[in-house]
Amino acid sequence: MASDWRDFPKLELHLHLEGAAPPALTRQIAAQKGASTDGLFDGAGGYAWDDFTDFLKVYDQVAAFYQAPEASGRLAEAVLSEAAANGVIYMEIFLSPDHVSPAGGADQSAWEEHLAAVTEGAERAEAATGIVARFIPLCVRGLGPERALRAAQVAARAKTERVVGWGMAGDEREYKPVDFAPAFQLAADAGLRLTAHAGEFGGPESVRAALDDLRVERIGHGVRAIEDPSLVERLADEGVTLEVNPGSNVALGVYPDWAAHPLPRLRGAGVKTTISTDDPPFFHTTMTREYDMAEKTFGFGKEVFREIAETALDAAFCDAETKAALKARLDR
Ligand code: HPA
Ligand code: ZN
Secondary structure, rough: OOOOOOOEEEEEEEEHHHHHOOHHHHHHHHHHHOOOOOOOOOOOOEEEOOOOOHHHHHHHHHOOOOOOOOHHHHHHHHHHHHHOOEEEEEEEEEEOHHHOOOOOOOOOOHHHHHHHHHHHHHHHHHHHHHEEEEEEEEEEHHOOOOHHHHHHHHHHHHHOEEEEEEEOOOOOOOOHHHHHHHHHHHHHHHOOEEEEOOOOOOOOHHHHHHHHOOOOOOOEEEEHHOOHHHHHHHHHOOOOOEOHHHHHHHHOOOOOHHHOOHHHHHHHHHOEEOOOOOOOOOOOHHHHHHHHHHHHHOOOOHHHHEEEEEEHHOOOOOOOOHHHHHHHHHOO
């Protein structure tokens, strides 16, 4: 297989800032803090974890190294530079106010410092590589509705032109989407566009509930909608965009391998689909690898990837002017 999709222009809508932390940077930050990283790395250039529950735990451990603004600014710059080296021209990054101040709930001033640092990191990466970044703060489902509402308040108050959306990650098997309706309403009222993780470790009912109760316009993952043909039809009819992360799904065991992944079937049914990496070093992936694997397994080529880029551009939460500039770069 020719690994030649690196330079193809890509838009990435689903990536978690701390989940993308380069292990080498985490080592440096840990060394500066004199903190132990025993058992954190897997010897293959990624982080060590064994199932979804453990993944979320290790994710929290990695995030803890990036609470200080000096660290989070370097992180944003590194993550965006790495993405740009993989042909990404536009990226929406999930930020987590609860990971910045994990003890008692999202703290306004800690979050504002974090956001300022991450913004400066993004500006450095943009200046060096041309990649364009926007942010989507989110809540962590397992922390419950009160923490989510607090995170939404903190996020909405610190809204900048780069903060374009609101989302929810974490363990879909905990609570129900409706429990988080107040947080999503608050975010929507503040002018943030909405997305939520669903249909990854939850089935079709979880996707339906995110649409009905949270009024999201995109779904993070959403792939398990494939288990219910009427839901697939609804997604296609309503033009809901799925932020699909095939390598993540395979790594976490949602599907046994790439060949079993429903992305081509969802596309075939007319559902709007995009491709992202989610948490690249946790899943030993990059955007280049996702595209190489999609070519190898699904036979996707230039035309499909171009369509996916346009779908992502349509579904992006940035302003029309930014979209027009990105469109021009795609057309070049
Ligand atoms: N699912 C749920 N929560 C997450 C993920 C994911 O894939 N990545 C980071 N937090
Ligand atoms: Zn995710």
